Every structure is written in structure tokens, then in C-alpha cells.
Amino acid sequence: MPNLKVKPSGTHGRVTHVTPESAGWTYVGFDLHRLKPGESVSGETGDREVCLVWVTGKGKASAGTKDFGTLGGRMSPFEGAPHALYIPMESTWSVTAETDLELAVCSAPGGGTYQAKEISPGTHPQVTRGKGTNVRYVNNIMPEDDSSAHSLLVVEVITPGGHTSSYPPHKHDQDDLPNESFLEETYYHRLNPPQGFGFQRVYTDDRSLDEAMAIEDGDVTLVPKGYHPCAATHGYDLYYLNVMAGPKRIWKFHNAPEHEWLLKA
Incomplete structure (x- = not known):
């Protein structure tokens, strides 16, 4: 099995490149580009669909023949x-890029007759999950109840x-609906302040x-x-961008039975 932790390859250009082939799986791809003002990146989707996420910064975007103008604006994924x-x-x-830009390219097998679509901040309201020291804040980007994609599920979480x-x-990890769905998943991690770490x-x-991994700023x-599960260490907030895809665009998970009591505590 490939290494489950992918470190960034540098600080400029395409710094992360995960394909189904490199991951040893079937569905999910993930790239991360870091651009300077005036620099461009482009791609062809082929038989896959893509969700571009402006992690930080601003950039002018087009898809097919449509010009979407300037997107983005936040200068930190924690904002x-x-x-x-x-x-x-x-x-x-x-x-x-119009400013320093950190652009995530999330991909999965395509299908259907879907159209290019801007997803503005607040399209899906932020959700708070958990309680006590299990509280985290969820920004859905492409959740399963949004029917505008064939495979992709994309979400951000602040812990x-x-x-x-x-x-x-x-x-x-089981294609056993309605009990559980099979979904591969990537986590793109950021820390605030960036010298922190999590697990x-x-x-x-x-x-x-x-496999237990120490995760640092920029790791996938x-x-x-x-x-x-993830843990954010004291003093350092943890951001992650999740990409999920599988044979069906449904997120149905199974809790570890020995820890399910925590949901009732």
C-alpha cells in the first residue's frame, strides 16, 4: 500500500499531486497549486469532474467558454x-492568480450532463458538529444533498x-447501502500557526x-x-479539506462500536 502521508514537494507551482494510480485506488485525485500574482494554471477534465477550491487568495477563472471572473478573497483558510x-x-x-494563490484541484470520475458552476461562500451554511473538546466547524462545499455533481463530495473542517x-x-469502506457507503478520501491539512502539528x-x-501520523502544515x-480520526494539539487550530468519491455519491458511515458511547456522553 502507498505511503498514507504525502508531503508537499516545494513551495511554488504544483506542490502536491495525488492520482488514483499513485494512491493505489480508483476514484479520488487531489492537486495543490501555489501561484504568484500573474501566474496561471489550467487543465482538461477528460473523463473526470473537478472542483477547484480557492484555499487562499484571489484568481480569475474560466471553465469551457464561460468566464467566471475573479473568485476567492480570504487570505487564510481559517477566515x-x-x-x-x-x-x-x-x-x-x-x-x-491576482494575489498569492493556493488552489486545490479535487477530482473524481465524471458522468451525466452537469454544468460548470460557481460555489460562493455561504452557499451551504456552516455547521457545528460535536460537543466539548469534540466541537469542530464544517463548511460544506459539495455535500451529498447538492445534486450538481456525479461523484465528488468536498468539505472543509476547522478543528x-x-x-x-x-x-x-x-x-x-463498504459498498453496503443503506448501512455504509464506499468512499475513498483525502485530507489536505493546514495548521494555525503554521509551525504546529496534529495527529x-x-x-x-x-x-x-x-498507521498513526504526525501531520504538519501542507500535508495530505x-x-x-x-x-x-484526527487530533489538533493545544495552541494550534487544524484545517482540513476533504475530498471523497466512490461508486455512489452517498456519505453513509459506520462508527467504531467500542467508541460509539461517546455520542451519548
């Missing part, structure tokens, strides 16, 4: 919800320092997969199967 742009299969896209997230541990564990019931973690 409110993002701008995003959905692009269907068999299309092209281009983004030109305050000292809190846990994706917790109690849950998994979604993530990916493990299965039989422990045939059991892969979740091919199993439970995948």
Missing part, C-alpha cells in the same frame, strides 16, 4: 468559507486546538492497516479504508 468552482467532464479550465475531529472514529490515525478493525493524508 470563513471558500470560493469554489465545479467543472464537469470533457471540459477545460483556467485560473490566473480548534486541543480538539478531536472525524471522531468518534468512523469509516466508509491522524488510519486503522481497520482487524488492524491489518494501522490518504484514507483508502478504515477509521481515520
Whole structure:
């Protein structure tokens, strides 16, 4: 199995590149570009669909023949919800940075007759999940109740320092609806302040997969199967951008039975 932690390859240009082939799976792809003002990045979707997420900064965007103008604006992923742009299969896209720009390219198999669509901040209201030191703040970008995509599910989460997230541990690695859906998943992590670190564990019931990782600013973690809780250390807030996709665009998870009591505590 490939290494479940992908470190950024530098500080400029395409610094992260995860493909189904490099991850050893079928559905999810993830790239992260860091651009200077005036620099551009473009792509062709082919048989895949794409969600561009303005993690930080501003940039002019086009998809196919449509000009979407300037998108983005926040200068930190910890400052409110993002701008995003959905692009269907068999299309092209281009983004030109107007400020320092951090652009995530989330991809999965395409299908249907979906159209390119801007997703403005606040399209989906922020949701608070958990209680006590399990509280975290969720900005849905492309949730399952938004029917404007074929495969992609995309969401941001802010976990305050000292809190846990994706917790109690849950998994979604069985195509067994209505009980559980099969979804591959990537986490793109950021820390505030950036010198911090957090932890993530990916493990299965039989422990045939059991990997605990220290996560630093800019790391991407892969979740091919199993439970995948995160912990933010004291003094450092944790941001992550999740990309999920599988054979069906449904997020139905299974909690670890031994930890499910925490939901009632």
C-alpha cells in the first residue's frame, strides 16, 4: 500500500499531486497549486469532474467558454468559507492568480450532463458538529444533498486546538447501502500557526492497516479504508479539506462500536 502521508514537494507551482494510480485506488485525485500574482494554471477534465477550491487568495477563472471572473478573497483558510468552482467532464479550465494563490484541484470520475458552476461562500451554511473538546466547524462545499455533481463530495473542517475531529472514529469502506457507503478520501491539512502539528490515525478493525501520523502544515493524508480520526494539539487550530468519491455519491458511515458511547456522553 502507498505511503498514507504525502508531503508537499516545494513551495511554488504544483506542490502536491495525488492520482488514483499513485494512491493505489480508483476514484479520488487531489492537486495543490501555489501561484504568484500573474501566474496561471489550467487543465482538461477528460473523463473526470473537478472542483477547484480557492484555499487562499484571489484568481480569475474560466471553465469551457464561460468566464467566471475573479473568485476567492480570504487570505487564510481559517477566515470563513471558500470560493469554489465545479467543472464537469470533457471540459477545460483556467485560473490566473491576482494575489498569492493556493488552489486545490479535487477530482473524481465524471458522468451525466452537469454544468460548470460557481460555489460562493455561504452557499451551504456552516455547521457545528460535536460537543466539548469534540466541537469542530464544517463548511460544506459539495455535500451529498447538492445534486450538481456525479461523484465528488468536498468539505472543509476547522478543528480548534486541543480538539478531536472525524471522531468518534468512523469509516466508509463498504459498498453496503443503506448501512455504509464506499468512499475513498483525502485530507489536505493546514495548521494555525503554521509551525504546529496534529495527529491522524488510519486503522481497520482487524488492524491489518494501522498507521498513526504526525501531520504538519501542507500535508495530505490518504484514507483508502478504515477509521481515520484526527487530533489538533493545544495552541494550534487544524484545517482540513476533504475530498471523497466512490461508486455512489452517498456519505453513509459506520462508527467504531467500542467508541460509539461517546455520542451519548
